[in-house]
Amino acid sequence: MSATAPASRRLTPPDIRARKGGEPVVCLTSYTTPMARISDPHCDVLLVGDSLGMVIHGLPSTLGVTLEMMILHGQAVMRGSQHALVVIDMPFGSYEEGPEQAFRHAARVVMETGAAAVKLEGGAHMAETIRFLVQRGIPVMAHVGLTPQSVNVMGGYKVVGRAEEGAKVMADARAVEEAGAFSVVLEKIPVGLAGRVTEALTIPTIGIGAGSVCDGQVLVVDDMLGLFTDFRPKFVRRYAELGRATEEAVAAYAADVRARRFPGPEHVFPDELPRSAKP
Numbered sequence: 001m002s003a004t005a006p007a008s009r010r011l012t013p014p015d016i017r018a019r020k021g022g023e024p025v026v027c028l029t030s031y032t033t034p035m036a037r038i039s040d041p042h043c044d045v046l047l048v049g050d051s052l053g054m055v056i057h058g059l060p061s062t063l064g065v066t067l068e069m070m071i072l073h074g075q076a077v078m079r080g081s082q083h084a085l086v087v088i089d090m091p092f093g094s095y096e097e098g099p100e101q102a103f104r105h106a107a108r109v110v111m112e113t114g115a116a117a118v119k120l121e122g123g124a125h126m127a128e129t130i131r132f133l134v135q136r137g138i139p140v141m142a143h144v145g146l147t148p149q150s151v152n153v154m155g156g157y158k159v160v161g162r163a164e165e166g167a168k169v170m171a172d173a174r175a176v177e178e179a180g181a182f183s184v185v186l187e188k189i190p191v192g193l194a195g196r197v198t199e200a201l202t203i204p205t206i207g208i209g210a211g212s213v214c215d216g217q218v219l220v221v222d223d224m225l226g227l228f229t230d231f232r233p234k235f236v237r238r239y240a241e242l243g244r245a246t247e248e249a250v251a252a253y254a255a256d257v258r259a260r261r262f263p264g265p266e267h268v269f270p271d272e273l274p275r276s277a278k279p
Contacts, residue, residue: 011044011085013117013139013182019044020204025183025216027206028224031056031073035221036080043084045206047119047141047218048074050089050149055222062148065091067105074113086115087141092149095120099132106138119185121147123172127179134180142176145169145210146188159209161189166196173197173205185218186210188235209235 019025027045030036031052039046052073053065074088088109095102106118117139120126130140146160161169169189176184183204186194191211198205198214207214219236222228226241256262 010081010083010116013085013141016045016085017182017203020202020215024214025204025206027216027218028221029055029218030077030081030086030221033076033080036077039221040081040084044216045218046077046081046084046086048077048086048088048115049119049220050091051220055220061151063092063151065089067091067094067108071109071112074109074115078114085117086113087117087119088113088115090118090120095126095129096122099129102129103133103136103138106133107136110138117141117182119143121149123168124175127175130176130179130181140176140179140181141206142173142179142181142184143187144172144176144184145186148187159188159190161193166190166193169193170197170200173201177201177203183216186214209233 016025025045026043027047028039028043029049029051030039030046031048036046048070050062050065050070052069053059053062056073057065057069059065070088070091074086077086090102090106090109094105102120109115109118118133119141120129121143122129123142123144126142130142133140146158169186170193173184173186181203183206184201185206185208186197187207188209189197191213194205194207194210195213204215206216206218208218223233223236224239225243226238227243227246229243229247232238253262
């Protein structure tokens with residue numbers, strides 16, 4: 001647990017912003033109440049990412065995620081957490097039309113979940129929207145570099161920011177900072193560029209595939225736990241292999257059921273209580 005805030009109160013966007021250049025910000029995605037309860041004592045930020053569309057619902061990308069899905073999972077994470085700042089992704093199509101649309105939907109997210117902040121993707125072209133939200137009381141975590149909601153435009157989940165692209169990433173990061181974002185996710189950009197952006201900004205940078213030079217890190221919790229046996233991004237360190245362990249457990253259960261080893265005598269209820277147990 002972070003030493004910068006007591007366990008009795010939930011961290012806030014100003015708390016996270018104040019961590020610039022200090023103790024690294026620990027962030028993980030969270031989509032359910034049980035996972036939020038496990039992660040909350042150890043994390044500064046729980047991100048209800050639109051990655052839930054792929055991780056929880058089996059969608060091919062994040063583009064099919066709805067506002068209602070984000071609110072439902074946001075409510076679950078809020079119920080399971082007490083310490084971490086909960087940030088909820090704005091899904092594709094819920095904010096790009098303009099500031100008024102973004103505020104209407106972000107206000108609904110905040111009101112219906114109780115979360116303190118939202119995250120939206122995009123750099124300079126989203127600065128006006130970020131400023132509009134912040135001025136109306138909705139803290140914003142920004143997201144530049146690889147932006148998964150733009151995967152069709154980008155042509156895939158590739159590294160962003162090499163060569164002349166680096167200047168655009170820097171400009172995007174500066175624009176979201178100037179617009180009032182309290183932090184910014186840097187996704188899948190070269191480590192040298194991540195270091196320069198981190199040094200240039202006065203708000204924390206949260207890296208995913210951007211190296212330890214950032215002010216904090218975020219990973220998809222299911223990736224970190226190894227719940228997917230056939231998916232291993234280069235930037236993910238697996239701290240467990242729960243996918244393999246779960247598959248082995250399910251196989252053992254199935255074998256025991258088929259062999260009638262489960263349930264055993266200790267798992268059933270007798271027709272009558274033993275004499276010593278009777279009132």
